[in-house]
Amino acid sequence: MRILLIGDIVGKPGRQIVARSVRGLVIQEGLDLVIANAENCAGGSGLTPANYRELIAAGVDCVTLGDHIYRRKEIAAVLESENNIVKPANYPADAPGRDFALLQDHEHVPVAVFSLLGRVFMKPVDCPFDAADRVLGQLPADVKVIILDMHAEATSDMQLMGRYLDGRVSAVLGTHTHVATADQQILPGGTAFQCDVGMTGPHESILGRRIDRVLETTRTGYPTHFEVATGDVRLCGAIVDVDTATGRATAIRRVNITEAEADALSRLVAEPPAESPQAE
Ligand SMILES: [Fe+2]
Numbered sequence: 001m002r003i004l005l006i007g008d009i010v011g012k013p014g015r016q017i018v019a020r021s022v023r024g025l026v027i028q029e030g031l032d033l034v035i036a037n038a039e040n041c042a043g044g045s046g047l048t049p050a051n052y053r054e055l056i057a058a059g060v061d062c063v064t065l066g067d068h069i070y071r072r073k074e075i076a077a078v079l080e081s082e083n084n085i086v087k088p089a090n091y092p093a094d095a096p097g098r099d100f101a102l103l104q105d106h107e108h109v110p111v112a113v114f115s116l117l118g119r120v121f122m123k124p125v126d127c128p129f130d131a132a133d134r135v136l137g138q139l140p141a142d143v144k145v146i147i148l149d150m151h152a153e154a155t156s157d158m159q160l161m162g163r164y165l166d167g168r169v170s171a172v173l174g175t176h177t178h179v180a181t182a183d184q185q186i187l188p189g190g191t192a193f194q195c196d197v198g199m200t201g202p203h204e205s206i207l208g209r210r211i212d213r214v215l216e217t218t219r220t221g222y223p224t225h226f227e228v229a230t231g232d233v234r235l236c237g238a239i240v241d242v243d244t245a246t247g248r249a250t251a252i253r254r255v256n257i258t259e260a261e262a263d264a265l266s267r268l269v270a271e272p273p274a275e276s277p278q279a280e
């Protein structure tokens with residue numbers, strides 16, 4: 001099974017490159033499942049119900065979030081009603097949303113997806129290691145393919161979770177820092193790992209926001225509006241191949257789609273069937 005995790009989608013530029021690329025990527029790469037971290041979709045922070053529907057219409061099968069999950073409160077209804085969107089499993093039990101999603105690929109192979117928040121340089125949350133054990137203990141025995149979106153600031157948090165779950169999940173893939181790391185690997189127990197799969201949005205930016213605004217506020221302490229930037233939009237993520245019999249990963253590679261490549265991918269989908277008459 002081939003699975004793509006798309007890293008933090010930032011604002012409209014991020015949503016647009018997802019809409020232009022995903023269906024073409026499914027064809028070009030032979031993807032069976034597409035997961036997307038959507039915590040920055042709404043103007044750079046949070047996710048609205050309309051954003052959620054836009055991602056699903058674009059071909060995303062499952063949505064994860066992060067520390068900005070409730071920035072747009074109206075997403076709570078979607079988190080409660082839909083079974084392909086999850087909250088971080090180490091949030092309080094009473095927080096809106098489910099701890100994991102149980103999906104199936106087109107051949108009805110079960111897949112579990114969950115996410116966790118790290119604790120270094122982030123707001124206090126419950127223990128992610130205990131939460132991981134709790135989620136894994138709740139999954140049906142026939143679920144071998146398990147993907148974790150580890151949403152954390154520190155590379156050590158990512159590595160610790162990768163090692164803790166090595167051999168128990170198919171992939172531990174990082175999000176949140178918005179900067180892709182070059183450490184994609186298969187750990188000894190068969191878990192695919194990468195500290196951060198990178199950001200989907202404008203890369204001519206500071207983590208997706210306008211450089212001048214962030215620089216001004218950082219230098220002077222005087223608040224400005226951190227508008228979402230516009231330049232050099234890319235879709236970043238990781239593609240993982242998993243042996244469905246064992247749940248072990250067999251390959252992981254980075255994805256970094258430029259705007260020109262997204263255009264080519266959209267043409268892949270838009271091309272009419274061979275028997276159709278040519279447009280004027
Ligand atoms: Fe983010």
Ligand SMILES: [Fe+2]
Pocket residue numbers: 039066067068151175176177
């Ligand atoms: Fe985050």
